[in-house]
Amino acid sequence: MSELVHVEVEAGIATxxxxxxxxxxxxxxxxxxxxxAALQVSERRDVSAVIVYGGEKVFAAGADxxxxxxxxxxxxxxxSAALQAAFIAIARIPKPTVAAxxxxxxxxxxxxxxxxxxxxxxxxxxxxxxxxALGVIPGAGGTQRLSRLIGAARAKDMIxxxxxxxxxxxxxxxxxxxxxxxxxxxxxxxxxxxxxVGGPAYAIRAAKEAIDRGLEVDLETGLEIERMQFAxxxxxxxRNLGMTAFVExxxxxxxxxxx
Numbered sequence: 306m307s308e309l310v311h312v313e314v315e316a317g318i319a320t321x322x323x324x325x326x327x328x329x330x331x332x333x334x335x336x337x338x339x340x341x342a343a344l345q346v347s348e349r350r351d352v353s354a355v356i357v358y359g360g361e362k363v364f365a366a367g368a369d370x371x372x373x374x375x376x377x378x379x380x381x382x383x384x385s386a387a388l389q390a391a392f393i394a395i396a397r398i399p400k401p402t403v404a405a406x407x408x409x410x411x412x413x414x415x416x417x418x419x420x421x422x423x424x425x426x427x428x429x430x431x432x433x434x435x436x437x438a439l440g441v442i443p444g445a446g447g448t449q450r451l452s453r454l455i456g457a458a459r460a461k462d463m464i465x466x467x468x469x470x471x472x473x474x475x476x477x478x479x480x481x482x483x484x485x486x487x488x489x490x491x492x493x494x495x496x497x498x499x500x501x502v503g504g505p506a507y508a509i510r511a512a513k514e515a516i517d518r519g520l521e522v523d524l525e526t527g528l529e530i531e532r533m534q535f536a537x538x539x540x541x542x543x544r545n546l547g548m549t550a551f552v553e554x555x556x557x558x559x560x561x562x563x564x
Contacts, residue, residue, distance in 0.1 A: 310338035312345055317353040317502035318495060320348040328358045328366035331413045333384065336391045339417075343394035350563070352476060353506060354498035355402045357395070357421055358491055359414070364404070364430070367412030370439065385444055388413075392445045395420040396517070401501045406430045406495035411469065419450035422513070424480070425494045426472040427487040432480060433469035453520060455479050457500040471477060505543035505562040511535070 312323045321342045323329040325390070326356050329341075346352045367387075376384070387499050395417065404410075404418035408428040427431070427504045434447045442448060443464060452460035455478050463470065475481040501509060509532040519527030520539050538544050543561045550559035 307341065310342050312405070313314055314341050314346075316499070317351065318443060318498060319344065319349070319354070320355060320358055321351040323357075323359045323365055326475045329410065329414070330363055330364050330367065330369040331417070331463045332369035334373050336388055340391035340394045343391070343398055346400070347394075347398050347548060347553045351489075352400060353402055353502040353504065355398055355496065355564070356404065356405055356491070356494045357417065358405045358494070359407065359410075361407055361488070361491075363408035364406045364410040365414030365417060366409045367414050367435070368445075384394055387447050392416060392420045394452075396446075399513065400506070401498050401509065401513070402499050402515040403494045405490045406432070406472075407490050408479065411435055412415070412443070412447075413445045416445040416447045416450070417464075418481075419454060423482050423497055424475075425482040425483045425485065425490055425497060428472050428484050429487050429491040430472040430475070430484075430490075432472075432475050432482075433467065436469040436470070437464060437467040444449045451480075503560045503563075505538075505541070505547060505559075507541045508538050508543060508547075511538050 309323070309325045311324055313320045313322065321339070323335065325332070325335055328504050331397055336435065339463060341534050403423040403425060404420040404421040405425060406418055410418050410432045412432060412435060414488065415434055418432070434443045436443050448460070450465065451463065459478050470480065472484045483497070515531045515534045518530050522530070542564045546559040546561060
């Protein structure tokens with residue numbers, strides 16, 4: 306039974322909601338429950354898209370520093386694997402995902418947004434990787450996903466200095482995709498992903514897999530990943546429905562079944 310991370314599903318959209326007041330510090334329990342939530346929404350056929358949300362006031366103000374303060378090297382060798390696994394599970398949800406960001410998204414909180422496909426930020430949001438001020442570095446994907454998203458130089462600036470960036474700067478550098486009024490972050494995230502509900506689920510899954518895996522390899526290997534995913538969707542019912550509707554000039558297009 307999850308206590309600090311809740312999953313709610315409505316109209317094909319799942320919300321993974323962080324619930325650890327006052328700032329949603331990502332302690333070990335939250336990390337483990339995030340992992341479980343990612344697996345749950347990945348498997349549920351009634352879920353077409355996912356919103357990761359921290360609430361109206363704050364997304365997540367980083368990992369629980371008090372919990373980590375007394376940990377040894379070997380303690381963190383063991384724990385860091387679980388931390389990485391939780392965020393990898395979020396990144397590998399085979400459906401479109403969006404982070405709805407309000408207030409602070411710092412450290413592991415920022416890294417959680419990076420594990421999503423899209424990011425919608427309230428105009429009062431602050432994002433950053435402040436780990437350097439603690440004498441450490443990001444450990445849940447910040448050095449890797451951030452640099453892939455905004456470029457190495459900008460990622461180094463944020464990580465080396467530990468500075469926070471405003472929602473407006475985040476939009477300018479490509480760290481977020483949309484900035485809205487503070488009370489509209491969740492609604493904007495809903496609008497961004499509701500278009501995928503009722504879509505060709507396995508084609509969307511294949512496209513996400515091809516893009517994400519392709520970014521990790523050279524172009525030739527990426528093209529081979531794309532080719533295999535392209536051929537694979539020809540085994541789906543939705544491919545048949547989509548092409549038949551197109552050939553028959555059906556008004557409104559295909560009614561996909563998600564299989």
